[in-house]
Amino acid sequence: MEKTGIAVWNPVEIPQKRCAMWRFPLRSIWVERIETEWHVLSLPETRGNGGASYRIVSRSQKPASSQWRHYLHRDSRAMQPAPVLPDRPVVMRPDRALTLLPGQSTIFFLELPVWFRLSTGGHRPAKVFEEPLSVLSRTWFGDPVNGDLCWGLATRLHHSIESVEPVADRAVCPLMIENDSESDLEFQKICLHVENLSIFRGTRHLWTNSLHAVFKGPDQATQMEIIHTPPGFEEGMVPLSEARLPSTGWNIRRTFGMLKYFTDF
C-alpha cells in the first residue's frame, strides 16, 4: 500500500518483519520494528524533486548501512510520523527585493521546510527521532556581536496560494503585513521564528499559523502577532504538531532585515 502527498503523515502500524519507508525529494527514512526496538535509518536522496511517498516493504529490501540508529520503547505498536518546523529561526531570502510602500498591505505565502519527527506511544507519545528533510544553510541574523543563529533559505514570495505547489515536505506560512509607517518596508531578508509556530494539515497543503504584522517604522517596536487558530485558506484544518516554543509573537525589529541594519559592519 503506497501513500503519497500529505497522506504520508498519517499514523502507521508496521507489521513484524517488515520495514516502513518514507521517500522525500531529498531524504528517505527507513524504519523497522523488532519487538520493542525501533531501527531507524535516514539517507540522502539525490532526485531533488518529485513527490513524497510512503510504503511498507519487506526486510530484504532495507539498505545495509552502519548508520542505523536503534531506539527502545516498551509501547511500540503504533507510530506517528509528524512534520515539525526547524529548531531555529529561518531567515528567508526572497527571490526579488520587494518594497512595500507606506500605507499598503499585502499577504505572502511563504514555504517553510519541515523536519520529520517520529513518535511512538499512546496518550503520551515519546519522540523517537527527528531529521531535516532538506538541506538548509547556516546563517546569522544580526550584527557580529548580537543576533541569532538561523537556518537560511532562498524562497519565492507567493502572493496567491494557487502558485504554491502542494508538497509534503514544506508548510505554507501566510504572512500578512501592513506598512503603517511613513517609510518604505524593504524585504531583503525575513527572519521567521518558526519555533513559535504550529503545523496544521489542510486538504492539499501543510500550513503553519498565520502571522500578522503592522510595521510602524524601523525605529518603533511592533509585534509580529501569531494567529493561533488554523489559517482559513483550506477546509477542515487539523493540528499536526505543536510549536516547539509556544508564544504569542515576537518583535518585528528582529524580523525584517533591511539594508541599513547591515551596513554597520
Add this chain to the structure above:
Amino acid sequence: MFVTQIKTWLGTLSPDVLTRGLRVAITVVFGLVLVRLLAVVTQRYVMKKSTLQRQMIVRKIISYTGFFLVLMAVLGELGVKLTALLGAAGIVGIAVGFASQTSVSNIISGLFLISEKPFKIGDVIKIGGTTGIIQSIDLLSIKIRTFDNLFVRIPNEKILTSEVTNITRFPIRRMDILFQVDYGQDLARVHGALAAIASANPWSLDEPEPVIMFTEFKESGIEVLLGLWFAKTDFMDLKNSIMKDISARFAADGIRFAHPRRMVRLSPDSPDSPRRRASATTA
C-alpha cells in the same frame, strides 16, 4: 576497651571543662553548618540570576568570614583574650603584609578583573601560550583547563599585565585560512571554486558573507585569504571539513597550490658555465 578508656578519661575531667568542651563542639558544628547553609542559600536563591563568577566570589566571602567568626567564637569560649590576640595579629599582619606583597597585588588585580569582566567562567581564553576554558576566577588567580586536559593556574597580576584574548566572547567568529596558489592559475576560477566550497560547507555561515581575497604576490605563488564565519561552537567541525573540501575541490579542478621552489638557470654561453670551464680545461 577504647570506650572504657574514654569513659575513664572523661571521669577525670571537671564538670566545668566538660561543659566548656561541649559548648565548643556545639559552636563548631552549628557554626560550620550555618556558614555552609548561608553560602548555599545565597548562591542558589538570592544570587540565582548572577553570573557564576559573582556567585563563587560571594560564596567564598561568606565562607571565609563565617569560618573566621566561628574561630573567634571558639577562641572566646576557650578563654583566649581576643583583644590581646587581635593586637598581636595587627603586628603579625604588618610583618606578613610586607612579606606578601605579591599576594596583595594579586588580590587587587583580582578585584580589577572582577569589575572589568573581560571573561567569565566557561569562556575560552588565550593568554601567552596558554589556551583553555576558564574553570574558576578567584581573588588570587584564575584556573584554566587546557584542551589537552592540563590544569593551569595563572596569577591575576600576570593577567592584568598581559594581553588576554577571549575567544568565545562573541557568538560568531571568522576563521581565516591563508594559502598560496601557483602563478599561472586562473584567479577567477580559484575565486569561483572557493565561493562554491564556502557555500557547500554546512558549518560555514552564508551571512556574514565569506571573505575571499588575493592578498599578495609571494615568492612562490599568489597568497589567498579565505575567511569563513561560523558559530563559535563549530570551530573543529569547520576546520576539519574546510581543509578537506579545499584539497578535494582543488584536486578536482586542477588548481595547484604553490610550493617553495627556486629556479637556477645556467647559460651555456656564460664564461662561468661549468660545462664551458670543463671543456676549456680539457682543451
